[in-house]
Amino acid sequence: MDLMGDLKALGLLVRWDLTRMWRRRMFIAMRVIWFTVQVSVFGLALSAMVRFRGVVAHSIDYYHFYLFGVYTSMLFSISVSNAYEVAEEFEEGIIEYHLSLPIKRSILSTGRALGGGIAAFIFTLPMYAIVLTLLGWGSPLALFASLIAALIFSVGVVGLVLSIVLSVKSGDATDILFGIIDAIIIRLSTIFYPAVVLAKIAPYYYAALANPISHFVDLLRTLFFFEEYKILAVTDPLLMGCYLLGFAAGLVSTAIYIVERKLEGGGWR
Amino acid sequence: MAAVKIVNFVKRFGEVTAVNNLNLEIYEGEIFGLLGPNGSGKSTTLLTIATVYKPTSGDIYVFEHSVSREGDTVRKFVGIAFQEPKAMWVDTPYELLLWHAMIVGYTSHEAKNVVKETMERLNLWEHRKKQFYQLSGGTRKKLEIAKVMIQRPRLAIFDEPTAQVDVITKHALWDVVREMRDNGSTVIVATNDMFEAEKICERIAIMYRGELRTLGSVKELKDQVPGGDVVEVSFEGDREEAKDALLKLDGIGRYMLGNDKIVAYLNKGEERAAEIVSALMSAGIKVKRIMVQEPTLDDVFFYFTGARLGEG
Ligand SMILES: Nc1ncnc2c1ncn2[C@@H]1O[C@H](COP(=O)(O)OP(=O)(O)OP(=O)(O)O)[C@@H](O)[C@H]1O
Numbered sequence: 001m002d003l004m005g006d007l008k009a010l011g012l013l014v015r016w017d018l019t020r021m022w023r024r025r026m027f028i029a030m031r032v033i034w035f036t037v038q039v040s041v042f043g044l045a046l047s048a049m050v051r052f053r054g055v056v057a058h059s060i061d062y063y064h065f066y067l068f069g070v071y072t073s074m075l076f077s078i079s080v081s082n083a084y085e086v087a088e089e090f091e092e093g094i095i096e097y098h099l100s101l102p103i104k105r106s107i108l109s110t111g112r113a114l115g116g117g118i119a120a121f122i123f124t125l126p127m128y129a130i131v132l133t134l135l136g137w138g139s140p141l142a143l144f145a146s147l148i149a150a151l152i153f154s155v156g157v158v159g160l161v162l163s164i165v166l167s168v169k170s171g172d173a174t175d176i177l178f179g180i181i182d183a184i185i186i187r188l189s190t191i192f193y194p195a196v197v198l199a200k201i202a203p204y205y206y207a208a209l210a211n212p213i214s215h216f217v218d219l220l221r222t223l224f225f226f227e228e229y230k231i232l233a234v235t236d237p238l239l240m241g242c243y244l245l246g247f248a249a250g251l252v253s254t255a256i257y258i259v260e261r262k263l264e265g266g267g268w269r
Numbered sequence: 270m271a272a273v274k275i276v277n278f279v280k281r282f283g284e285v286t287a288v289n290n291l292n293l294e295i296y297e298g299e300i301f302g303l304l305g306p307n308g309s310g311k312s313t314t315l316l317t318i319a320t321v322y323k324p325t326s327g328d329i330y331v332f333e334h335s336v337s338r339e340g341d342t343v344r345k346f347v348g349i350a351f352q353e354p355k356a357m358w359v360d361t362p363y364e365l366l367l368w369h370a371m372i373v374g375y376t377s378h379e380a381k382n383v384v385k386e387t388m389e390r391l392n393l394w395e396h397r398k399k400q401f402y403q404l405s406g407g408t409r410k411k412l413e414i415a416k417v418m419i420q421r422p423r424l425a426i427f428d429e430p431t432a433q434v435d436v437i438t439k440h441a442l443w444d445v446v447r448e449m450r451d452n453g454s455t456v457i458v459a460t461n462d463m464f465e466a467e468k469i470c471e472r473i474a475i476m477y478r479g480e481l482r483t484l485g486s487v488k489e490l491k492d493q494v495p496g497g498d499v500v501e502v503s504f505e506g507d508r509e510e511a512k513d514a515l516l517k518l519d520g521i522g523r524y525m526l527g528n529d530k531i532v533a534y535l536n537k538g539e540e541r542a543a544e545i546v547s548a549l550m551s552a553g554i555k556v557k558r559i560m561v562q563e564p565t566l567d568d569v570f571f572y573f574t575g576a577r578l579g580e581g
């Protein structure tokens with residue numbers, strides 16, 4: 001129907017999330033500082049100690065591995081932290097305000113998923129820049145593809161966040177669920193250990209294989225250090241890309257379904 | 270065409286039935302008042318019209334579109350000022366209203382103009398750069414109303430717009446409501462304030478415990494209160510004869526008898542004044558003065574809600 005109107009509404013919803021993220025810039029700044037400390041001090045110390053000798057034939061610099069892992073965990077955490085924001089919005093009645101606006105519900109949910117994803121993506125860009133400065137910027141294609149992948153990944157995570165928070169409609173449940181998701185899901189991935197290492201523990205291994213985080217982080221690694229990671233990664237880059245796309249599309253669709261069909265104001269506990 | 274048609278509308282929140290089988294029609298172009306004591310289901314009804322809540326059963330049609338099945342269409346027509354001001358923590362009042370103006374359809378240039386104009390009109394301009402916690406209750410309320418003024422929807426909903434607002438602002442807001450109606454909007458106002466209802470509403474519905482108690486113009490509702498009008502007659506002559514003459518008439522409820530004055534409670538006092546005068550005259554009583562007082566809307570409200578509080 002009114003395509004221009006829909007696009008404009010999408011843009012404004014993204015802007016809403018960017019404004020909100022901007023208000024939390026101190027929180028973000030703290031994260032960036034913590035990140036810098038992590039990658040410079042711990043990272044170097046760790047990589048001096050850990051080598052994957054014996055696991056794979058050729059030696060791999062754990063620092064490469066680790067840096068992408070830390071960046072991914074940051075992007076994931078900041079995307080997930082949207083959950084607390086959305087919960088707060090519910091308590092303040094902002095969700096009800098948005099539900100009353102003269103826009104389509106599908107646009108509302110897509111806009112918020114995009115907005116939250118883009119905001120998380122933009123605010124982790126400084127961290128990504130630090131990572132690439134330490135590791136080298138790769139080819140323009142690798143850089144471009146990695147940025148797109150990061151955006152898709154964070155939009156997918158925010159889609160997940162919206163679907164869950166708007167379904168459980170409870171501040172306590174949100175705190176608990178996302179505390180768990182942030183802590184456990186990251187560990188059940190290849191963020192800090194490569195798939196080949198995990199292969200020794202079956203449930204762990206399969207969880208990591210199915211985990212979109214593994215696909216994202218291994219995609220980044222493969223994009224920049226293909227020769228090192230082609231054997232280590234969960235699967236080949238094209239499949240990882242498709243998996244990410246499917247993940248994001250699936251969760252944004254779920255969020256749309258919930259907002260269109262299920263969501264109503266009130267009832268927040 | 271009805272602006273809003275509410276059909277067998279039920280809304281439950283778990284065990285609580287907030288609205289129980291409501292049927293109501295709101296005409297296009299009127300200012301409609303929704304009255305009722307706290308917790309009677311006014312906000313629940315308004316929020317469902319605005320598609321924020323979903324009906325448990327029954328349906329509501331806004332300009333003939335169902336809120337259950339055509340929410341996206343319904344929302345194009347509706348603007349609502351919530352009872353509790355919303356969405357204020359994210360940004361300053363000016364930025365919020367600007368965002369609101371754009372999402373309801375203005376270009377960014379138009380938005381700047383209409384926001385400034387509206388904020389100035391409601392004396393909000395000086396507060397434009399404040400943070401939410403710095404704003405008084407009334408100012409927050411005005412911001413909420415400003416959203417609807419900016420939007421100029423075909424169906425404008427105000428949920429207790431003048432609660433927390435000072436007298437001067439109240440009058441200004443009533444002007445705003447009338448103006449919106451004159452410019453083509455249908456307006457629904459929920460209120461606990463009888464004076465407000467009487468001042469601006471053409472028709473009124475009174476809800477009580479989720480049910481519709483009565484519906485009509487202010488005049489009609491007053492006439493429904495039995496013995497509601499107060500007729501006060503000052504006379505010269507025998508008081509007992511005056512009393513007998515009066516009690517021969519139909520529909521006289523309670524009365525009070527003085528030496529040269531009789532006060533009677535009855536319906537439609539205005540219309541029956543002449544009848545009373547001629548009855549007294551033919552009984553040889555000289556009528557010096559007759560005064561008819563309508564019941565206040567407070568009386569109406571008590572009759573339809575408060576009067577029953579003791580029963581339930
Ligand atoms: N989101 C909700 N969850 C649970 N119960 C609710 C919810 N909203 C309203 N109720 C209940 O439904 C009933 C009607 O509430 P509603 O807010 O519609 O009344 P109201 O007429 O607007 O009252 P007031 O004059 O106090 O604003 C009340 O008993 C209230 O407690």
Ligand SMILES: [Mg+2]
Pocket residue numbers: 311312313352428
């Ligand atoms: Mg209310």
